Amino acid sequence: MSTDFQRARDALGARLRELRTTGPAGRLTGPQLGERLGWPHSKIYKLENGRQTATATDLQAWAEATGQPDAVPELHSRLSGLVSHVRSWRRQLATGHRPVQDAITVEHARTATLYIWENSLIPGMVQTPDYARAVFTRHAQLMRSPKDTEEAVRARVQRQEALYDSRKRHRILMWEGALRALVCSPAVLAAQLDRLASLTGLDTVELGIVPFAAPLKIHPANGFWIYDDRLVIAEDWHAELWIDDIDSIAVYQRTWNLLRESAVFGTEAQRVIAQVQRAGWATSARGELPLGEASST
The missing domain is CATH 3.30.870 (Endonuclease; Chain A)
Known part of the structure; x- marks a missing residue:
């Protein structure tokens, strides 16, 4: 079951990477997004590579910082499915x-x-x-x-x-x-x-x-x-x-x-x-x- 959890976390990370690289204002680098969010850029890559589990607050901030707030419900749904299995x-x-x-x-x-x-x-x-x-x-x-x-x-x-x-x-x-x-x-x-x-x-x-x-x-x-x-x-x-x-x-x-x-x-x-x-x-x-x-x- 930990493998299933990691796969779900990896999939969420891939979606976050997609949002970062396909925003309406153009591609953002990890350091650029980190600067917008006030996060160390290492956190950006940990989330995208499935090495850290995002919080609901993280996901909302990410969507807004990449100019795609409409993605928030989808991201929260992904997170809900992930944490409902590993608490x-x-x-x-x-x-x-x-x-x-x-x-x-x-x-x-x-x-x-x-x-x-x-x-x-x-x-x-x-x-x-x-x-x-x-x-x-x-x-x-x-x-x-x-x-x-x-x-x-x-x-x-x-x-x-x-x-x-x-x-x-x-x-x-x-x-x-x-x-x-x-x-x-x-x-x-x-x-x-x-x-x-x-x-x-x-x-x-x-x-x-x-x-x-x-x-x-x-x-x-x-x-x-x-x-x-x-x-x-x-x-x-x-x-x-x-x-x-x-x-x-x-x-x-x-x-x-x-x-x-x-x-x-x-x-x-x-x-x-x-x-x-x-x-x-x-x-x-x-x-x-x-x-x-x-x-x-």
Whole structure:
């Protein structure tokens, strides 16, 4: 998907170059356009060569500086199509985590069946408030974004009301490693595991665990969420990918199905959760300090 994104950025850059070289007043050089805009000419070439993503403001200024303001709607349309697929965390989190949660809530409301795969974290849809708080806090530190942690936690927990909506289905798979990851304190993780165990009896939730010892049909790579058959959202460190083309969605659906073949459900899933809980209690009983607990956040 990063290749598709780069191709779209390259195409936008080519269009910007065309506007620069075919304006009504004649061809402008990169330095000439940069001078008109008050930009270093290196920015002109980075945008044209697909090495930098333009903002909506950049595109409007470019069209006006080349004497072609009528091109603004087309340029904005190109940008909208590009950023709708790759949504950088830097831009999304400029005002904190709450707006991101609100955008996801809109997609949840439109969805009848949600398919989830997570390999390193408990999915947000079933997180306890304390677990969610730890995740948001650490992510805000990493991204150096505004800390609106409590608002984000409330939005995430409120969204979980859908778990009890008889019109919806949540088919959740996770790697055993997600049950063991100490992204929070051991006490918070213990409560989170209790929460997971309590969900195995809900008729609106299918909870599957892929144990460490399970034979795998496909490697357990990054997490992703499938919203019916219309959208996939996958996360990376720099951005979220919003994927809506049919062929790519089909790849994620096949991947989810392959992962499901290695999962256990019901009492078997509860047994895996219980084993992880016992391992955590045994560590605490020995007085060992688990990884991640050397300092508090």
